Amino acid sequence: MSDRPDELKKLSEIAADMKLPADIRTKAIEQLGVICTHDSLLALLDIAANENLLNKERDYALKQAREVIKKSSPQ
Numbered sequence: 001m002s003d004r005p006d007e008l009k010k011l012s013e014i015a016a017d018m019k020l021p022a023d024i025r026t027k028a029i030e031q032l033g034v035i036c037t038h039d040s041l042l043a044l045l046d047i048a049a050n051e052n053l054l055n056k057e058r059d060y061a062l063k064q065a066r067e068v069i070k071k072s073s074p075q
Contacts, residue, residue: 002031003044004035004039005034005039007055008032008035008039008040008043009029011031011032011043012028012032012046012047014028014046015028015029015032015053015057015061016047016050016052016053018044018052018053020023022054022057023052025057026057026060029044029047029057029060029061029064030060032044032047032061032064033064033065033067033068036068036069036071036072037066038072040068041065041069041072044062044064044065044068045061045062045065047061048061048065050060059065
């Protein structure tokens with residue numbers, strides 16, 4: 001479990017790195033959604049607020065954040 005914050009940090013850095021190809025950034029965003037924790041939700045929202053990213057990447061981060069919220073909400 002102690003590796004999780006490092007993993008979140010690395011994925012967030014990859015998702016925000018404009019030097020990397022878009023498909024790699026998108027996969028990092030997807031992986032943050034798969035983790036499905038409160039911290040990954042915050043990381044996704046931070047990515048969505050990053051004005052340097054492409055709009056479609058920001059939208060995808062919001063979509064992943066919505067899915068994390070849905071999965072963590074009581075039915």
